[in-house]
Amino acid sequence: MPRFAANLSMMYTEHDFLDRFSAASADGFQAVEYLFPYAYDATELRRRLDDHGLRQVLFNAPPGDWDGGERGTAALPGREKETLDGIDRALEYAAALDCPRVHVMAGLVRPDATPAELAAHRDTYLATLARAAERAAAAGVDILIEPINGRDMPGYFLSRQADAHAVVREVGAPNLKVQLDLYHCQIVEGDLTTTLRRDLPTGRVGHLQIAGVPDRHEPDEGELDIRHLFGVIDESGFDGWIGCEYVPRAGTSEGLGWLKKHQHDENHQNHQNHRGDNA
Numbered sequence: 001m002p003r004f005a006a007n008l009s010m011m012y013t014e015h016d017f018l019d020r021f022s023a024a025s026a027d028g029f030q031a032v033e034y035l036f037p038y039a040y041d042a043t044e045l046r047r048r049l050d051d052h053g054l055r056q057v058l059f060n061a062p063p064g065d066w067d068g069g070e071r072g073t074a075a076l077p078g079r080e081k082e083t084l085d086g087i088d089r090a091l092e093y094a095a096a097l098d099c100p101r102v103h104v105m106a107g108l109v110r111p112d113a114t115p116a117e118l119a120a121h122r123d124t125y126l127a128t129l130a131r132a133a134e135r136a137a138a139a140g141v142d143i144l145i146e147p148i149n150g151r152d153m154p155g156y157f158l159s160r161q162a163d164a165h166a167v168v169r170e171v172g173a174p175n176l177k178v179q180l181d182l183y184h185c186q187i188v189e190g191d192l193t194t195t196l197r198r199d200l201p202t203g204r205v206g207h208l209q210i211a212g213v214p215d216r217h218e219p220d221e222g223e224l225d226i227r228h229l230f231g232v233i234d235e236s237g238f239d240g241w242i243g244c245e246y247v248p249r250a251g252t253s254e255g256l257g258w259l260k261k262h263q264h265d266e267n268h269q270n271h272q273n274h275r276g277d278n279a
Helices: 017-026 042-051 080-097 115-138 161-171 182-188 192-202 226-236 257-277
Strands: 003-007 031-033 055-060 101-103 142-145 176-181 205-210 241-244
Touching: 003 055, 017 031, 017 042, 031 241, 042 055, 042 080, 055 080, 055 241, 080 101, 080 115, 101 205, 115 142, 115 161, 115 176, 142 161, 142 205, 161 176, 161 192, 176 182, 176 192, 182 192, 182 205, 192 205, 192 226, 205 226, 226 257
Parallel strands: 003 031, 003 241, 031 055, 055 101, 101 142, 142 176, 176 205, 205 241
Antiparallel strands: none
C-alpha cells in the first residue's frame, strides 16, 4: 500500500514554511519531504515534526549556488570538496531530523560539452558519490540520485533511468539508490509500467515521487493513469514512500481529492479481502 509524503516546498505554499507541517498533518499526511532544510535551525524543524506526528523522509544536500542557477555539484570536476562538505552538513541535519534519505544533485553541464568533458563529469560523479555513500553509510543514511527531465532543468547531467541505475551498479554502495520521479520519467522516456515492474524489484529504487504530466499539478490530472500506477507499485511490494512533489492547481487541501479517493479504494479493497479471509 503506497505511503505518501507531502512535499512542503511545492505544497501548502499558501502557508509560511514552518506552518506547512501542521497543514500537512491536518490533511492526514504522516510524512514530509522538501528541497532544503538549511535556512532553518534543525531543532526547530525537529520540533515541528514531533508536534505534528510527522516523519521526515527526504531532503536534498546543498546544491551549490541555487539562487544563481546551479543545480548540484556532484558531477562537476573541481567541486568535489564542496560537494562532500555539503554531504557532511546534510548528514548533520539528517541525524537531527531522523531522516533516512538525502538526495544529491548532479549539476548542469554545457550543451556543447565534448565526449571527453562528459566522461570527466561522469568520472567525477562516480568518485564523489562513492565517497558520499561511504560517509552516509556510517550514519545509516541512503544517498539518492534522481534523473530529471531537460525541459524543466535544461542541461542536468542525469536524465534517464538506465543511466542512474548504471551509476548505482558501478559505484556498488548498498546505500546509493535511485529516486524515481514518475513525472520526470514520463517526460523523458515514458513506459512507466514497464519501468516500475523492471526497477522496483531490484531494490535500487529508494524513493518515488509523483505529479501530473505535463503541468506538474495533482497526479490524477493529465496523461498519467495514476490509479493503475499505484496498483503496479503495490504489486511490486515497494514499501517506501511516495513524495507528492507537485504544484497544486488551486489550494493544496482542496486538491487532495485524488488522495482521498485512493484511500477510500484501499480501505474498500482491504475490507473485501478481510471478508474473503473470513469466508
